Amino acid sequence: MVKTSQELEKEFIDSLKSTTGKDLKEWMAAIKDCGIEKRNDIIKWLKADYGFGQMNANLLMGIYNNNGKPVYASETSLLDNQFAKYENMRPLFDEISVMIRGTIPDSNIIVKKTYVSFALKREFAAVNIKKGELRMGLDLGEMPFSGKVEKAKLTGPMPRISHMVVLKTKEDFDDEVVELIKKSNERVNA
Numbered sequence: 657m658v659k660t661s662q663e664l665e666k667e668f669i670d671s672l673k674s675t676t677g678k679d680l681k682e683w684m685a686a687i688k689d690c691g692i693e694k695r696n697d698i699i700k701w702l703k704a705d706y707g708f709g710q711m712n713a714n715l716l717m718g719i720y721n722n723n724g725k726p727v728y729a730s731e732t733s734l735l736d737n738q739f740a741k742y743e744n745m746r747p748l749f750d751e752i753s754v755m756i757r758g759t760i761p762d763s764n765i766i767v768k769k770t771y772v773s774f775a776l777k778r779e780f781a782a783v784n785i786k787k788g789e790l791r792m793g794l795d796l797g798e799m800p801f802s803g804k805v806e807k808a809k810l811t812g813p814m815p816r817i818s819h820m821v822v823l824k825t826k827e828d829f830d831d832e833v834v835e836l837i838k839k840s841n842e843r844v845n846a
Contacts, residue, residue, distance in 0.1 A: 665715055665727065666726070681724070687717075698717055728769070751826050752826070753772075763776055773813070784811055789823060791820050795816045796819040
């Protein structure tokens with residue numbers, strides 16, 4: 657089972673004191689007092705001076721930039737934030753989510769900060785919410801781009817999400833899209 661961003665962040669926060677000697681409040685003060693202003697420079701400092709890995713340094717910076725509060729405390733809030741500008745896309749997203757989960761039973765919806773992931777063991781689809789459309793990214797490897805299958809232009813997912821399909825209406829989620837989702841899932845979860 658893939659852990660959600662919320663679960664990963666909570667585990668990180670809960671283990672900070674035992675793994676680093678400082679709790680979250682102490683780290684927030686250390687970052688504030690370090691004298692470094694740029695985000696990437698602070699991440700480099702955390703890695704070089706304190707041995708943080710890239711993911712944990714990014715988690716700590718994300719919390720710092722969120723006024724010391726967990727970023728992923730509520731997946732509902734994360735999803736609501738993604739629809740803040742495009743609330744009219746929510747009914748389509750809800751319908752598409754049901755269809756994706758119907759195509760790949762037992763798949764999980766994992767809400768990230770800038771996108772929504774669909775996964776079994778690994779992510780096989782990702783959705784960005786945009787004005788008037790949902791961009792559904794898939795891991796289709798070297799499959800050629802043609803027709804409705806474009807090069808992925810999504811914010812957030814890993815580079816292995818190589819292709820995308822633009823969904824503007826429920827009718828866009830046709831048999832071809834169902835087959836593409838199955839291919840992506842087989843590719844990453846077989």
